[in-house]
Amino acid sequence: MIIAPAYAQAALPAPIEASLSRANLTASDISLIVTPVGNKNASRLPASVQVIDSRDTDRQSTRPSDYNAVTANENNSSQNVTKTDNLATNITTHTDSQSALITIEQRTIEQHERKIHTYTNDPYTYQSVEGIPTVVPDENPSLTNDDNSAVSTDNASVKISFSPLLNHQPDVPRTPASTMKLVPTFIALDTLGAGFVWHTRVYHTGIQVGDTLMGDLIIQGSGDPKMTHERLKQLLYQVQATGIRHINGDIIVDSSIFESVSKDPAAFDNAPLRPYNASPDGFLVNFSTVGIKTHPLGNDHASLTYKPRLANYQLPNKIRTRDAACGQVSYSLSPQWQAERLALNASLPKSCGEHVFYVAYPDAKTFAAHVIAAKWQALGNTLSGQVISQETPYNAKNTSKLVHGLTAITMSPLPMVSYPSLDLTQQIYDINHFSNNVMTEQVALSIGAYDTTERANMPAKNSTQKAASLYQYQPMHTDYPAALTHISQWWQTNLSTPPPYLTNGSGLCRDCTITAANLSELLTYAYNHPSFDAYVDSLGIAGVSGTIAAHSERLPDSAAIGRAWIKTGTLNNVTSMAGYVKGLSGQDYVVVGMINTDQALNPYTARPVLDAVLDWTAQR
Structure with missing residues (x-):
């Protein structure tokens, strides 16, 4: 001590x-x-950074008069690293012989904060x-x-x-x-390394006949901290681009890179619907969270839209309204995730107007399965089987499925798609700038899965799993x-x-x-x-x-x-x-x-x- x-x-x-x-x-x-x-x-x-407000010159900051003492590294990455949804494209750097100073408009900060907290495309x-x-x-x-x-x-x-x-x-x-x-x-x-990326890889069993896969599609989760629903759509689009439009089999999601990391979402503060309580997962989709947007209809009702949509799950498209203050989701919608449907057990306060509530789904694997099915269908494709999300590597010898004919052909030795994540620099920008809990957990777990400096001392079970895997590219399980x-x-x-x-x-x-x-x-x-x-x-x-x-x-x-x-x-x-x-x-x-x-x-x-x-x- x-x-x-x-x-x-x-x-x-x-x-x-x-x-x-x-x-x-x-x-x-x-x-x-x-x-x-x-x-x-x-x-x-x-x-x-100097914040100014040109809408009111009287309110412009006079505080930076002492900035003549500022020195700056001209090669710092605030000038050179492209980030998603940040202020980098809205700042101006002024330099003289003694200083470097970024000037930013107050309205730009306000617009940036609104964009973050408004339900947008991603x-x-x-x-x-x-x-x-x-x-x-x-x-x-x-x-x-x-x-x-x-x-x-x-x-x-x-x-x-x-x-x-x-x-x-x-x-x-x-x-x-x-x-x-x-x-x-x-x-x-x-x-x-700052440029590290997670690669989500897709394999298949069986054989492709025309635009039909006679077998299963295997998605190998990489622990990507930010597989948003839009990025998942791009992953599945790349699968479609290989010529597969119909799957005569199942989509199997292998999330085994992280083992036994699911948690009780109510354990921390008895607020299981709040997205910050979401569990990490080897194939985490959209932080296991749905955005519910309300649209007033003017007849004591409001319509509801959802991003992402969930296949094979009932989501109500309308709710009654009442006179009350708009609060958090637990007060305004009282949502309950039931086995086959989302139940909203209260009417919506009229004061909510157009508003977005974020609601976490309690199980990451089930949520991923619903979203994958919905995205695959939304691309105009079909699936004869189901989406199966599991925490074990795919192994035809251990499956209970009855395989025969073309579908019995072993899994492809090389991935048909290898989809890279945003790099680590972009991921930690989101984590630290906006304090995203589940993304942090994904990164913490990934240190154990991808850092090779201590692999010689890893437990034997990990070495055995890697050797027995059918996958060509298999990270360590952790x-x-x-x-x-x-x-x-x-x-x-x-x-x-x-x-x-x-x-x-x-x-x-x-x-x-x-x-x-x-x-x-x-x-x-x-x-x-x-x-x-x-x-x-x-x-x-x-x-x-x-x-x-x-x-x-x-x-x-x-x-x-x-x-x-x-x-x-x-x-x-x-x-x-x-x-x-x-x-x-x-x-x-x-x-x-x-x-x-x-x-x-x-x-x-x-x-x-x-x-x-x-x-x-x-x-x-």
Whole structure:
């Protein structure tokens, strides 16, 4: 156990003490570390962001007058990496001999946030109380997860070691909420690489006769964190492009890459319909979530549309309306997933108007089967059998099916389709910017499945399964104990603090713990890593984007606006943040703050404490 140095208990800066007092918190409730990193003359952080509003020149920010101290890496990936659905195409970089500054319109931020939270062609079901602020006034938002001496390291690339500027209770294990996501996302970048992609491969048994497959279609799940329903459609379209329009057999989904990772969706907070409680899976489709869009009809009814559609499952297309306030889905629709139909046991408040409710299906494999069947049919194709989703590799010898004739021909040795995912850089942008829990779990599990550095020490069962598989390309199978052990081994190999205690990697847990010293050391190590650009660009920008966008509303004159790259975390008794700040002096800082209490926190009073920490740091 690490013993905190004496100065860790020194008085906190006055602005932070004052914010703690206003929140009815004490210094014992918080752990803080602020540590300089890098070189003033060679910052690795992206260019700072200035927010302006040309609709009202009186409201244009005057705060960036100190930006002449800013230095920026001209090659940072905020300029060069293309991301999905972010602000990269809407920013302008202004440079002079002393600084680099990104200018962004306030209306662009507003449009970006609306796009995220509106049901569009490819819905992002971000799983965060901070990312989707749609809590009804009398609902407890604490039930959701946002769904955030010098620390030395053996990393040879670290050039300069600084003593912490602020170091308060750094070694107290605390519940981190979604700041835990910083751990598996960086370890994945280090072990798998920023350009890593998951390949979902499709095989077949039997033989193709004309446009008919006389046999089964086999989809081998890869653990892809973001197989949205639109991307699934593209996968099946590529199958159709091989000439197959009719399958005289079954579609079999092999999700065996992840073993026994399904969980009770009600276990965390008794809210099984909320998408942040979705289980990971070897073939996770659309985060196991349906978007239900309501359309008022004007006759005390509203029509309902669904994305994605579910085949062989009844979804009501109309609901009665009533006079009431529009709340969360459990209040407004009271949905129940029954064996063959979705039951809506309440009328819909008229005030909902056109609105989208996101509802998680309780079982990832059954959900995937329904969506695959619907997408295959929507492409104009037919299937004589059914979609079977299983957690074992396809093996004709072990199947109970009666196969004969052409369908008895063994499985194709090479895949007919190999469909790549978005690369890891894009995936962790979604994870950290919008705090997507189930995507984080997919990445954490994938570290155990795809990192080859420790394979010589893997359990024998994995080696046996790989050797016995019919597949030409077979990743290692993994489960949570194996994946978390892999993460812990990485920590012990690369860092000096004792490893944190993870249970799933996303922070959606109350028994997982990490120290401020842990996060500070990880972020310091990452600062000097070749994949740092991908990592820092995945974080929200204070007052601009991600789950830290509201920082400017809480603290309008904060020096950290546009100068801090932060991951946040929120649970009922946790408020946390960790990331990087560019000080007005040009010095970069790693900043970590975690508040834990024995009773429920009010996030609207606790969050300003950490805002004060960011502001104080940015002023250095």
